[in-house]
Amino acid sequence: MAPHSTTASAIPSTSPKQPVEHPTSATPVASLTPSDNHNAWSAPGPAAFDLRSDVHTSPTASMLASIQSTSLFDDVTREDTTTNNLEAFIADLTGKPAALLVLSGTMGNQLALRSHLAHPPHSILTDHRSHILNWEAGGLTTGALITPVIPENGLHVTLKDIQREAVTDDDVHSCPTRLITLENTLSGMVLPLADAQAISQWAGSQDPPIALHMDGARIWEAVAAGHGSLKDYCACFDTVSLCFSKGLGAPIGSILVGDEKLMKRARWNRKAIGGGLRQTGVIAAPARVAVEETFLGGLLGASHERAKVIADMWERFGGKFAVPVETNMVWLDVEGDVRDKFVKICSEEGIKASGGRLVVHYQIGDEAVQRLERVFARMFKQ
Numbered sequence: 001m002a003p004h005s006t007t008a009s010a011i012p013s014t015s016p017k018q019p020v021e022h023p024t025s026a027t028p029v030a031s032l033t034p035s036d037n038h039n040a041w042s043a044p045g046p047a048a049f050d051l052r053s054d055v056h057t058s059p060t061a062s063m064l065a066s067i068q069s070t071s072l073f074d075d076v077t078r079e080d081t082t083t084n085n086l087e088a089f090i091a092d093l094t095g096k097p098a099a100l101l102v103l104s105g106t107m108g109n110q111l112a113l114r115s116h117l118a119h120p121p122h123s124i125l126t127d128h129r130s131h132i133l134n135w136e137a138g139g140l141t142t143g144a145l146i147t148p149v150i151p152e153n154g155l156h157v158t159l160k161d162i163q164r165e166a167v168t169d170d171d172v173h174s175c176p177t178r179l180i181t182l183e184n185t186l187s188g189m190v191l192p193l194a195d196a197q198a199i200s201q202w203a204g205s206q207d208p209p210i211a212l213h214m215d216g217a218r219i220w221e222a223v224a225a226g227h228g229s230l231k232d233y234c235a236c237f238d239t240v241s242l243c244f245s246k247g248l249g250a251p252i253g254s255i256l257v258g259d260e261k262l263m264k265r266a267r268w269n270r271k272a273i274g275g276g277l278r279q280t281g282v283i284a285a286p287a288r289v290a291v292e293e294t295f296l297g298g299l300l301g302a303s304h305e306r307a308k309v310i311a312d313m314w315e316r317f318g319g320k321f322a323v324p325v326e327t328n329m330v331w332l333d334v335e336g337d338v339r340d341k342f343v344k345i346c347s348e349e350g351i352k353a354s355g356g357r358l359v360v361h362y363q364i365g366d367e368a369v370q371r372l373e374r375v376f377a378r379m380f381k382q
Contacts, residue, residue: 044058048364049371063285083284095230100256130181156190157199189326214241216234255287307358330360
């Protein structure tokens with residue numbers, strides 16, 4: 001979530017020599033709020049030059065307006081109209097019976113795992129590069145054996161990869177595969193719909209059937225790139241988590257979809273880990289705006305075109321790529337000192353980058369591309 005802009009005079013000092021002064025009844029309210037000239041919701045601001053990730057976007061004025069007019073009821077008791085409507089809307093959009101609002105993609109993934117896996121012995125197959133395995137603070141400690149899958153093609157997992165690693169026998173020494181998790185997109189690369197369908201069909205034919213979960217934080221990107229419909233992709237999986245902040249630009253929130261039974265269990269698990277939420281309308285309202293304006297409004301396609309422009313520009317200078325450019329990510333093949341040099345030059349040109357991964361979100365504009373061209377020229381000294 002992008003921080004609210006604040007005037008310098010409105011920020012209390014946290015220096016040990018100057019104790020924080022808390023507001024009192026004598027403190028004018030106006031002095032504690034951003035001025036009209038620093039409305040963080042009115043324009044992308046620094047986000048327009050931030051290529052570190054597509055979570056580094058600025059929420060929009062229409063998102064703020066939706067918060068101002070949202071319902072403010074309790075979601076634990078399922079009374080909030082805005083939240084209930086969002087869950088119904090996303091369930092329909094994905095072709096699933098039910099949905100559950102969660103605070104983050106990590107929470108959605110972890111709730112899915114806990115809802116699928118009732119009791120051991122069980123094992124999970126997942127891509128060795130997946131967010132679930134590498135970027136969720138070890139949350140996979142559900143009593144399950146984790147089997148990382150390395151795709152033979154170096155790009156995305158196929159049925160052949162799954163069959164090579166899956167345990168489907170009843171040998172008492174082995175740990176049976178009970179869940180397969182796939183990520184789409186992963187590093188900006190698309191899992192083809194045909195591969196998802198093949199894996200789904202095979203998993204469903206096993207005895208007992210192997211459940212499937214998709215970390216679809218960026219599934220919006222695969223759909224926007226024309227690789228398949230959202231419903232067709234989601235039909236391959238028992239549960240899918242989708243993110244409202246990555247790519248779409250909402251300030252917070254993700255959602256988990258699946259059947260009624262799984263979502264009931266996920267809601268229970270959400271409560272157990274402290275995720276029971278009260279006035280969730282302030283999260284649900286801007287999330288719906290993000291889906292309607294950024295995804296359904298066609299803004300993701302434009303970011304893919306801009307990513308291609310950046311990739312072509314890098315290639316013209318003689319640069320190589322670590323992985324193919326298929327959606328909104330451009331992975332420059334830079335390592336070690338060269339990577340550090342790239343980040344340094346980016347900073348000098350007013351671009352935020354954290355390495356060779358450039359994530360082109362929908363608020364990146366032409367000026368950022370022009371600055372990148374100067375960065376590339378300096379990298380190659382042209």
